[in-house]
Amino acid sequence: MAKTDTKTASLDRHGLSDDQLREILRNMLLQRQLDNRGFQLNRQGKVPFALGSEGHEALQAGAAMAFHRGRDVLAPYYRDLGLAVGIGLSPYEIMLSIFARAEDHNGGRQFPNHYSSKRAGLMSFSSILAAHIPHAVGAAYALKYRGESDRAVLCTCGDGTTSEGEWHESMNFAAIHKLPFVMLVENNQWAISTPLSKQMAQPEIWKRAAGYGMPGRRFNGFDPLETYDAVNEAMDRARSGGGPSLIEGTCYRYLAHSTDDNDMTYRTREEVREERKNDPVPRFEAILIEHGVMSAQDVEAMRKDVLRETNEATDAAEAMPYPQAADLYTHVYEGAWQPWQ
Amino acid sequence: MATQSKTPLKKDEPSFERHGLTDERLVAMWRIMVTHRTLESRGFALNRQGKIPFASAGEGHEAVQAGAAMAFERGKDVLVPYYRDVGLALGAGLTPYEVLLSLFGRAEDHSGGRQFPHHYASRRLGIQTISSVIAAQLPHAVGTAYAMRYRGERERAVLTTFGDGCTSEGEWHESLNFAAVHRLPVVFLCENNEWAISTPLTRQMAQPDVYIRAAGYGIDGAAVDGMDPIACYAAVKRGLERARSGEGPALVEAKCYRFLSHTTDDDDRTYRSREEVEARRKDDPVPGFERTLIANGVISAEAAEALKRSVLEEINAATDRAESMPYPLPQDLFDRVYADGWQPWRS
Numbered sequence: 001m002a003k004t005d006t007k008t009a010s011l012d013r014h015g016l017s018d019d020q021l022r023e024i025l026r027n028m029l030l031q032r033q034l035d036n037r038g039f040q041l042n043r044q045g046k047v048p049f050a051l052g053s054e055g056h057e058a059l060q061a062g063a064a065m066a067f068h069r070g071r072d073v074l075a076p077y078y079r080d081l082g083l084a085v086g087i088g089l090s091p092y093e094i095m096l097s098i099f100a101r102a103e104d105h106n107g108g109r110q111f112p113n114h115y116s117s118k119r120a121g122l123m124s125f126s127s128i129l130a131a132h133i134p135h136a137v138g139a140a141y142a143l144k145y146r147g148e149s150d151r152a153v154l155c156t157c158g159d160g161t162t163s164e165g166e167w168h169e170s171m172n173f174a175a176i177h178k179l180p181f182v183m184l185v186e187n188n189q190w191a192i193s194t195p196l197s198k199q200m201a202q203p204e205i206w207k208r209a210a211g212y213g214m215p216g217r218r219f220n221g222f223d224p225l226e227t228y229d230a231v232n233e234a235m236d237r238a239r240s241g242g243g244p245s246l247i248e249g250t251c252y253r254y255l256a257h258s259t260d261d262n263d264m265t266y267r268t269r270e271e272v273r274e275e276r277k278n279d280p281v282p283r284f285e286a287i288l289i290e291h292g293v294m295s296a297q298d299v300e301a302m303r304k305d306v307l308r309e310t311n312e313a314t315d316a317a318e319a320m321p322y323p324q325a326a327d328l329y330t331h332v333y334e335g336a337w338q339p340w341q
Numbered sequence: 342m343a344t345q346s347k348t349p350l351k352k353d354e355p356s357f358e359r360h361g362l363t364d365e366r367l368v369a370m371w372r373i374m375v376t377h378r379t380l381e382s383r384g385f386a387l388n389r390q391g392k393i394p395f396a397s398a399g400e401g402h403e404a405v406q407a408g409a410a411m412a413f414e415r416g417k418d419v420l421v422p423y424y425r426d427v428g429l430a431l432g433a434g435l436t437p438y439e440v441l442l443s444l445f446g447r448a449e450d451h452s453g454g455r456q457f458p459h460h461y462a463s464r465r466l467g468i469q470t471i472s473s474v475i476a477a478q479l480p481h482a483v484g485t486a487y488a489m490r491y492r493g494e495r496e497r498a499v500l501t502t503f504g505d506g507c508t509s510e511g512e513w514h515e516s517l518n519f520a521a522v523h524r525l526p527v528v529f530l531c532e533n534n535e536w537a538i539s540t541p542l543t544r545q546m547a548q549p550d551v552y553i554r555a556a557g558y559g560i561d562g563a564a565v566d567g568m569d570p571i572a573c574y575a576a577v578k579r580g581l582e583r584a585r586s587g588e589g590p591a592l593v594e595a596k597c598y599r600f601l602s603h604t605t606d607d608d609d610r611t612y613r614s615r616e617e618v619e620a621r622r623k624d625d626p627v628p629g630f631e632r633t634l635i636a637n638g639v640i641s642a643e644a645a646e647a648l649k650r651s652v653l654e655e656i657n658a659a660t661d662r663a664e665s666m667p668y669p670l671p672q673d674l675f676d677r678v679y680a681d682g683w684q685p686w687r688s
């Protein structure tokens with residue numbers, strides 16, 4: 001993976017203000033902190049499970065910046081912690097999900113890290129790879145059918161998902177009907193233990209766009225600003241009736257797939273250590289400091305604030321009650337109908 | 342990578358590219374095309390007479406199937422076709438009698454009269470049994486190719502075929518990707534006839550060239566004139582030779598046209614114009630190849646007429662013979678369903 005030179009003379013901010021650049025960094029720091037907290041809580045025996053998104057921070061913060069809150073729809077997958085907070089979910093809402101409390105948006109019934117929010121436009125999703133993509137395309141079809149302009153669906157997935165039949169069927173359908181849909185592939189080189197070289201015979205997923213008859217683009221997923229530019233371009237195209245796009249951000253998955261996976265059984269520490277040199281979080285910190293957007297002290301203060309926010313959210317969520325056994329069938333059937341009675 | 346060959350030659354062309362095929366093999370290829378055309382017409386006729394329940398229609402596919410069959414190596418390769426591949430099956434060695442047994446649903450049929458009409462199989466010839474479900478055959482084809490590679494069997498390959506509609510299915514995608522990752526000996530031949538029952542190509546995909554998807558999978562891809570049997574032969578031969586020698590899979594797209602309705606159960610007048618169909622008839626590969634062979638001195642006009650008569654006689658005899666065969670008996674319903682004749686409802 002090409003390592004972007006941080007010592008550039010000028011910074012291409014793609015029209016973003018200083019405040020927006022700081023917002024991007026904060027999102028990246030918050031994702032890293034919340035992600036790490038999930039692992040800690042699991043190893044402490046406090047939550048059953050957590051997924052690791054380290055390496056995806058730039059990709060998700062950049063994409064979130066291009067998302068139009070209150071108008072666009074997000075159809076993410078289970079590694080999109082940063083995108084979820086980036087479009088407006090709070091750390092508290094994330095923690096409620098991980099702790100599986102009754103107050104959670106899904107009543108504690110969804111798998112951890114499988115959030116949803118009608119308010120924010122975040123579609124509830126399954127663990128099953130690619131299951132959400134026909135749903136996302138259907139949502140885009142609804143937007144078109146209703147004649148709604150200036151709205152689009154941003155759908156994300158990993159490299160592994162692109163081998164699934166539903167991925168193909170959805171891409172083809174979106175193309176035929178010229179839907180307001182963007183397929184953002186977060187290519188982190190690993191699908192649990194399957195490396196990219198065993199996932200596909202040529203490593204550039206964006207090249208499949210031509211086969212579907214839609215635009216395709218590849219970008220450096222470790223660069224949040226290049227990411228923003230790519231997602232913004234594709235979403236603008238979709239919102240204005242220009243149809244769907246396939247965009248691919250390359251990054252790397254630094255941790256195991258989840259708290260239930262041991263990545264040392266299928267890859268070396270050396271490989272991971274080598275890829276850590278591209279870690280997008282310290283990289284973007286250094287860029288902002290170098291270009292005078294933030295001082296080193298500002299960054300330190302931001303990190304502390306993110307930790308504070310995470311701690312408060314953790315404590316608040318942990319204190320909330322679990323769902324009651326008697327409420328098992330709430331929100332399953334309409335009204336209060338219990339069919340066995 | 343893409344090879345787009347021309348439509349059949351004009352009458353006064355002095356020579357043509359035969360890709361190493363002898364006169365005898367060229368005539369044999371045309372005979373397959375004529376047999377395919379006559380047999381399919383017979384299927385429609387028998388259905389309209391109320392003698393068989395159903396027949397599918399491959400008019401327009403004769404060139405691609407005869408060409409592909411000529412490249413198929415009997416006794417070594419495996420064929421995993423779809424339901425419109427009568428010509429391919431004939432070219433691989435199935436007889437008109439065997440096809441008619443399938444249409445008539447007789448007990449003597451290779452599947453005991455239990456398969457859907459036109460869903461033939463032949464273990465002897467290496468033709469896998471066919472499902473009606475679109476794209477269901479592709480994971481099976483790829484699995485067969487995987488077995489060949491796993492066993493270290495060299496000089497064998499799988500030829501699998503499908504229409505344009507099939508390329509929208511999830512299994513199509515999964516199969517091509519799997520074959521690519523494992524460099525399997527399989528040729529994917531798309532018989533793009535521009536119609537998936539009533540869905541035109543323009544509603545099937547946003548760009549009309551199936552073969553360009555090959556690059557996305559990292560495999561070889563090429564388009565060919567599906568109305569030119571020699572060009573189809575050359576394209577499929579190249580793909581199969583590369584596959585057999587371990588160079589991995591290929592996607593070949595033959596552009597042809599479906600002149601009739603999807604099957605005897607379909608009325609294409611409800612979704613396309615007679616003008617469109619008539620306009621495409623000028624590319625009809627059966628008379629087209631006849632003209633090419635006569636113009637190039639491969640066969641005389643008289644011999645061509647004699648061949649057509651001979652094919653008709655063969656099919657008439659096969660029809661009468663198949664029709665006279667008995668249906669399967671109700672008491673044989675559970676034959677070959679469970680091992681050793683076990684009937685589970687009996688204690």
